[in-house]
Amino acid sequence: MSDDVSRVIALAWGAEAAPQRGPKRELSLERIVEAAIEIADAEGLQAVTMQRVAQTFGYTTMAMYRYVANKDDLYRLMADAAVRGTMAIDDGDWRLGLEQWAMWMLEMYTTHPWLLDIPLSTESLFMPEQTRVVDSALRAMRTLPAQHDDKLFLLMFLSTLVRGHAALMREISRPDAVATEATKALVRDAVLTGRYPDLAPLVESGSYLVAPAEASDPGSVAAQDLAMSLRVWFEGVAAVYPEGVEDEVQADGGVEQTPEQALEAAEHELESVTELRKATQKRVRELEKREASVRKTRDTAKEAAKAAAKLRR
Structure with missing residues (x-):
């Protein structure tokens, strides 16, 4: 294997062989990663160390380094293995397909919340299971009339949306994230003074002061909230890429246009920008x-307040 190829990526793709010599009871990279995931699922990512994983098999820490160079590489292998599984994606309706993809990713973050603690990196995108996840999302967008590069951008945006939603739900779903009744009463009284007129209806209904942790099924709340976010996002995507307006895409991903088509596209772009300026x-x-x-x-209310103050004197 070339020195230019990351060892952890080579290991993940099976392009680098596992050590031929090792502890008497044979280990494997797969068993090490599985054990690390079990620890993370039960105790969090901070509990995963090379020493802790080695103890699971009854070996010394040095035995682990024959398979994994360091803890960061182990984390990358864990993150890749955690998203392994069957993903049912509808490739006949891009909205349905992307919603299925997003919900599947949310389930992965819910099942393995420690995934949110592993920093994103370029190497992560080159891992085999992550590559499959990307391919699945692109398959979901087969019917979306957008160029390949645009689809990749949309996928990046959607991935950020799902990951951010999962991270937010994890934080506000913690038991200690639930406010006390006294705190809720204080906020309620402050908001209902009239200083926050647009927030007041939500506070009065109780919606604003209820944390997901107080729901009977926090997971269902997370899925419902994400579904609503997706519906709004889909409307925006559909507006930018209306059906029936698909560019002719070359094999290299470029758009082939005649001079007449280029002029028409420029005229259309100018018209759109002009309309946007007018609307703005x-x-x-x-x-x-x-x-x-x-x-x-405000001035009228101010004068009325002054008059009321004089009457109270």
């Missing part, structure tokens, strides 16, 4: 009018 200017004018109206309301 219109929105600014509307906000200026609203600002003036709110300012007037």
Whole structure:
């Protein structure tokens, strides 16, 4: 194996052979990674050390280094193995396919929450199971009328959305994340004074002060919240890539256009930008009018408050 190839990637792809000599009771890279995952699932990533994994098999720490160079490499192998499994993806409807993909990823983060503690790296993307995950997402987007590079960008965005959602849900679902009733009462009284008029309805209904940890099924709440986020995101994607407007993509991923098509595309782009500018200017004018109206309301309320204060004297 060339020295230019990362050893952990070579190991993951089976391009580098396991050591021929080792402890009397034969070990394997697969068994080591499985044991490390079991420890992480039960006690968290911080509990996974080369020494701890070695003790699982009754060996010294040095025995592990014959298979894995260091703890960081072990983490990468764990993260790759954790997402191994069958992923049912609908390739006939990109919305349904991407939702299935996103929910599957959320399930992986829920089953193995320590995945969120492993920093993302370029090497991670080159691991075999991670490569399969990327391929599955791209398969889900077969019917999306977008170029290959755009699909990769959308996948990066969606991955960030799912990972961020999983991380947020993990933090606010902890038992100690539940606020005391006294704290809720304090916030409720402060918000309902009128200083936070748009937040008040949520506080009054109780929705704002309930943490996922208080739900009977936090996992279901996480899935429902993600599904709502996906619906909003899908609408945006569909607006940018409307059905029936698929570019002719060359084998190398480029777009082949005649001069006439290039002119038409430029005219369309100019029209879109012009419309966006007009809409933005219109929105600014509307906000200026609203600002003036709110300012007037504020001044009236201010005068009324002064008058009320005088009457109380």
